[in-house]
Amino acid sequence: MEDPVSENVESAAVAKAPARTPGELVALVEALIFVSEEPIGTKLLADILGEEKGAIQAAVEQLSAEYVERSSGLQIREIAGGYQIATRPEFHEEIRAFLKTRPSAKLSLASLETLAVIAYKQPVTVPEILEIRGVQSATSIKTLLDKRLIVAKGRKEAVGRPMQYGTSKDFLLQFGLKDLSELPSIEDFEDLAASV
Numbered sequence: 001m002e003d004p005v006s007e008n009v010e011s012a013a014v015a016k017a018p019a020r021t022p023g024e025l026v027a028l029v030e031a032l033i034f035v036s037e038e039p040i041g042t043k044l045l046a047d048i049l050g051e052e053k054g055a056i057q058a059a060v061e062q063l064s065a066e067y068v069e070r071s072s073g074l075q076i077r078e079i080a081g082g083y084q085i086a087t088r089p090e091f092h093e094e095i096r097a098f099l100k101t102r103p104s105a106k107l108s109l110a111s112l113e114t115l116a117v118i119a120y121k122q123p124v125t126v127p128e129i130l131e132i133r134g135v136q137s138a139t140s141i142k143t144l145l146d147k148r149l150i151v152a153k154g155r156k157e158a159v160g161r162p163m164q165y166g167t168s169k170d171f172l173l174q175f176g177l178k179d180l181s182e183l184p185s186i187e188d189f190e191d192l193a194a195s196v
Contacts, residue, residue, distance in 0.1 A: 022062070025051065029059040030085075039082025039173070080172040081179070107143070114140035115149060119171070119183060123153040123164035141165065149174065 020028070028049060033040055042060070046053045060083055064076040077086045087095055107115065114137045117129050129137045144150040148170040155161040167180070177183065 020051075022059070025049070025055060026059045026062050026066070029056060030063050033060075033063075033076070033083050034085050036082075036084070039077075039079045039084045041082040044082075077176065078178050079176055080169050086176075107147075108140070110135075110137070111140040111143045115144055115167075115171075118144070118150050118165050119167050119180075122166035123156075124166075125156050125158075125162040125164050127162060129165075 029045060032045060032048065042053050042056050045051075045056045045060075049056070060076060066072075067075055073088055073091055074085055075088050077084050113133055114129060117132050118124055121128065121132070126137065126141065129141075141150070148168055150165050150171065151168045153164045153166040156164050171177075172179065
């Protein structure tokens with residue numbers, strides 16, 4: 001599993017792990033997931049703690065089970081190749097009311113359609129998006145690039161070598177997906193995107 005924050009962490013590996021009880025390991029894993037700004041993967045946790053990846057995976061599973069067992073308002077989510085502590089979806093309305101925040105700016109219908117084409121057909125070029133949507137998408141592509149939901153994926157080996165676009169890691173984070181295999185049906189995607 002890729003570690004999304006490994007490039008942001010200095011070499012902090014422990015030469016040899018001190019003797020820890022399983023409970024101490026679970027607590028340490030919880031603390032590191034909690035303080036990480038981005039999802040943190042099993043390999044990075046193992047490197048930092050000087051533990052085997054299997055022991056880390058078991059600790060994450062134990063922590064997740066403890067949250068479920070005590071009906072916690074938190075959960076461990078596997079997102080974009082790593083783990084993150086998040087609030088349970090059923091409490092989002094109350095949390096939003098408490099924080100008095102408004103949902104983030106929604107995508108326009110044109111941007112949403114363009115994002116759906118890119119998500120399901122990637123890598124895809126601007127002419128291919130035009131062919132599918134039937135309208136120009138330059139403004140939508142710029143918006144999606146600005147919001148870091150899509151990235152350039154190189155040039156297509158075709159006449160004019162057009163740029164190809166695909167979804168980004170931020171897309172996975174924003175939509176709470178582990179990887180692209182978790183993309184919902186196109187109809188469900190439209191409902192999900194309308195809430196983002």
